[in-house]
Amino acid sequence: MKEIYEKMGLFYLGKDAEDDSLTLNKSKHLTTHAIIIGMTGSGKTGLGIDLIEEAAIDNIPVLVIDPKGDMGNLCLAFPEMKPEDFKPWIDESTAQAKGMSVDELAEKTAKMWKEGIESFHQDLDRVKRYAEVDKTIYTPGSTAGVSVNILGSFEAPGEEVVDDVDLFASLINSSVSSILSLIGIDADPVSSKEHLLISNIFYYFWSKGQSLSLEELIGYITNPPFEKIGVMPLKTFYPQKERLELAMKFNNVLSSVGFSTWISGEPLDIGKMLYDKNGKAKIAIFSIAHLSDNERMFFVTLLLNRFISWMRRQRGSSSLKAMLYMDEIFGYFPPSKNPPSKEPMLLLLKQARAFGIGVVLSTQNPVDIDYKGLSNIGTWFVGKLQTKQDIEKVVDSLSDGEDKKEVAEKIANLKGRHFYLKNVHEDDVREFYTRWVLSYLKGPMTKDDIRRLMKDKKTEVQETPAVTKTSDSDGGMKPIVSKKIKEYFNDTNINSDDPFYPYIYANAKVRFYNQKRGIDFEEEFDYKLELYEGMNTIDWEEAVEERPTNLSRKYKSSAKFAKLPEIVENATSLKEFERKLKDYLYHNKKIELFACKKLKMESKLGESEExxxxxxxxxxxxxxxxxxxxxxxxxxxxxxxxxxxxxxxxxxxxxxxxxxxxxxxxxxxxxxxxxxxxxxxxxxxxxxxxxxxxxxxxxxxxxxxxxxxxxxxxxxxxxxxxxxxxxxxxxxxxxxxxxxxxxYEIESVSIKPRRSDVSVEDIALLWEK
Structure with missing residues (x-):
């Protein structure tokens, strides 16, 4: 019988409290979202894990936000139920308290888990299917789990978001609020100078499809790419001295010892985190228990915004396509305050259904959730509650004609793991108790636990090759070059005595044209090619894609300069560099599309394979x-x-x-x-x-x-x-x-540029320190 409900879009949640029949819920009903409510000890975590396990088995990816550290237990699934699988996760003090050795308790636990799973009409094959699903614990701002490059780039949203004026404004507002929360500024989007300045910077670049790094943002705070904010001149609205003070606050974050953990690791690419290249669903767990309150708010807001941008690129669907689960919503979605996370969360609850995305929230205190959000939730799981306020918040939706006092009394006296299920798609309200989870619940995950679990999953972060400095470490006079060679200077460390080091900077454009597919797209590239003493060949594959933020044609007379290689010092122009760059772009740049001929589907421009x-x-x-x-x-x-x-x-x-x-x-x-x-x-x-x-x-x-x-x-x-x-x-x-x-085979389709569609707009010798 298990084979039927596994194939019919049904989630097996437990058994009916009245007659022990199976409690099954259509997965598509979760596109109207769900909330799990219950006091500590009610079994919220177990029910949440049940839902996530069911989604994973049905090849539905789940993004999990874990403020408490409990959801890492999703990674502890042992198909063979061997005691040695459980042993590493058995606490020695717990075993001693039970008068047992760790080996004895591991054996007892393995037996209990196997019997518990089987008592709910499940078998070890089901555990195996779940265990095979890829699961990753990401730890932003920490190296305990898989690191995430959060601040490396504030990625520009897609056209779907930019073209939606209200959504685009909402995305900018919440992004800027979260960034300012990093430096302790609780800014009002309308009256705060800081908020308005940074919002305009984001609008300027995002509307052009250009992403921003934190380094670039700091540069544009001191030197914005516009002269006015509204109708007021920039220097009147926000004087240079004040802008510099704001930039310094961000620079302090950038230069802090722990900052490196925020810019290393995997990019925050939602599609790749939820699906592998074969389209198999994954579980992405973002553990944030180790972060400060400001850091948590910043990260959750950024993650929700990135999730919305990914969602808006998806095709509409009536079935459950992906799930976002947050283990404790308290503080992120309050009724009376407006933290940065509130706006994107409300937007998700309003819009996600159209894209087949289900949002599941968990909380101990329903009174601490915004009523607008609750009105967009179609499935309620209500466990034991004790405070009068909390019970009154849910009793109306569960009474269904019954006496409210009686319903309130039932809620207050529910057993652990027992919940009332109210689904707007069904007529009745029923009590059920949750099935045995497939994952072993050891309790909250420590950093060491996460480190052990993710040891084999951590990707090696590629280190940027060190700049090859000349033997003249103190620098000297500026080398003389041909007048036909344009020069730029980029002083990123004004107070430093370090010399300027040389690069070739180039800005190029590549046009991709395909009449049959209606593609006419131009992409812009900025490159920095490091120059070092003894260099005698030009290889643009060694260049990095980077756009300098503060290019100038002037430098201080006291500045020091590193040596130039002869390939530049003796050149009359940079024509050879330009020719090599055009060849490199022509041979290496292409648009890759993906097609499924059987379904007559083809990917959109910029859409990843995942x-x-x-x-x-x-x-x-x-x-x-x-x-x-x-x-x-x-x-x-x-x-x-x-x-x-x-x-x-x-x-x-x-x-x-x-x-x-x-x-x-x-x-x-x-x-x-x-x-x-x-x-x-x-x-x-x-x-x-x-x-x-x-x-x-x-x-x-x-x-x-x-x-x-x-x-x-x-x-x-x-x-x-x-x-x-x-x-x-x-x-x-x-x-x-x-x-x-x-x-359904997925094929790759490449569109290459024509030679005439590759142009180098600017090329210069760049001196940078």
Whole structure:
């Protein structure tokens, strides 16, 4: 029976508290978002992990924001349930407190976990399927897990965002607010000079599709690329001296000892973090328990904004395509304040559904969540609550005609792992208890725990080659070069006595044109090629893509300069450098598109392979879900007919033998009813009661012929339900095979520039220190 709900877009969450039938929830219902509410010890973390495990098994990627450190447990899945798998995660003091050795407790834990999983109709094969899903713990601002390059670049959003005026403004506002929070400034977007200045800088570059690094931002704060803010001259609105003070605050962040951990590691590329190159879903866990409050707010806001930018590039979908889970929303989405994270979170709750993205939030205190956000949430999981305020916040949505005092009392007395489930797509409110998680729950992850888990996953950060300094370390007079060679000076360290070092700087444009695909796109490149003593060849592959922020044609007379290689000092011009650069761009630059001919789909300009595969996967999921909807209609009438027949037979059996309880329906029928009920909706509580009554009476041998006849009919109905299930399974098997992504080949299509479409706009000798 497990094979059915695994294939029908259903999440297995646990068992009904009344009759132990399976609690199943359609995954597509989570596109209207969900919230898990419950006090400490209610089982919120376990339910959250259940949801994430179900998504991963169904090839739905999940981005997890983990402020407390609990969600790293998602990485502890042991398919073979060996004691030695559990042993490294058993705390010695815990074992001693139980009067056991670590080995004994590991053996006991492994046995308990295996039995717990199997008690909920799960097997080790299911654990294996989940364990095979790629999981990464990212630790921004720390090297404990996989580092993330957060401040290396404030990536420009795509055209989809820029063209949406309100969204673009929202993205800039929250980004700037989060950046200013790094230096302790709580800025108002309308009245704060700091906010307005940096907002205008972001608008200037992002509207052109240009990303910004923190170094570039600091440079543009002191030297903005515009003369006015609004109608006021820049020097009146924000004098140079004040701008320099603001730049210095950011420079202090840049120069701090711990800053290197914010600019090293993997780029914050949401698509690559959620999908591998084969389109397989991944779980990306962002552990932020080690950060300060300001750093957490900065990172969460930046991450949400980056997630929105990725989301807006996705194709619309009615099925669940990806999930964002936040383990504790307190402080990030309050009702009365406006922290930087609030605006992007509200935007996600309003817009994500259209893209097949589900947001799941968890909290101990529902009163600390903005009511506008709660109004956009369709599924509520409510566990035990104790404070009057918290209970009053949720009681209205759960009462469903019942006495509110009685409902409030039930909420206050719920057992651990028990939750009320209210889904706007269903008519009833039901109590269930969560299934046993597939992951081992050891408790909060320490930095050492994360370091052990991620040891093999950490990517080696490529170090930038050191500048090859000349033997004259103190520098000397400026070398004389041909008048035909343009020179720029970029003094990034004004108070330093270091010499200027030489580079060739070039700005080039490459046009990509393809009439058939309607592509006419020009890309701009900025390169710095290091010059060193003894250099005798020109190789632009050694250049770095970098745009200097403060180019000047002047320098101080007291400045010192490193030596130039003869290849430049003796040159009459930089024509050879220019020619080599054009050749390099012509041979190496191309636009790569991706195509799936079977679906007649082709990627958009700038769309990554991971994003395109995700789009293909979304189309396949939508097609699969559409065909499953047809199957639902096909089987619904049959299912209801069997329900009615079963109820009539139950009544008849009770009349014929009222003193004998019915126990004919076995576990298979319970599970089958749970699955079909989840698909077609619960008809009435009488069905559940009928199934429960039959379960109690089916094995008692009846002597009377009329009772035997009814029992025989009941057996026939059971057989019909079983056959219905097998037919359904067979049809779904065909659909699964039909829409398996492995049957849909992704091809690469390259568009190269013409030689005439490669131009070097500017090339100069750059002196930089």
């Amino acid at each position: 994003d395109f595969r995700a789009k293909v996967d979304g189309v396949l999921k939508d097609k699969k879900e559409a065909e499953i909807e047809k199957i639902e209609k096909k089987y619904k009438t049959k299912f209801e007919r069997l329900q009615d027949k079963l109820q009539r037979l139950e009544i008849k059996l009770e009349k014929e033998k009222s003193d004998v309880s019915s126990k004919t329906t076995d576990t298979l029928l319970d599970i089958g009813m749970g699955i079909l009920g989840a698909l077609f909706g619960r008809k009435s509580s009488a069905v559940t009661k009928g199934a429960s009554a039959l379960k109690k009476g089916g094995r008692i041998v009846k002597e009377k012929r009329d009772v035997e006849a009814v029992e025989m009919q009941i057996e026939e109905v059971k057989e019909d339900i079983k056959n219905l299930k097998e037919e359904l399974e067979a049809e779904i098997e065909k659909i699964e095979e039909k829409y398996d992504p492995s049957n």
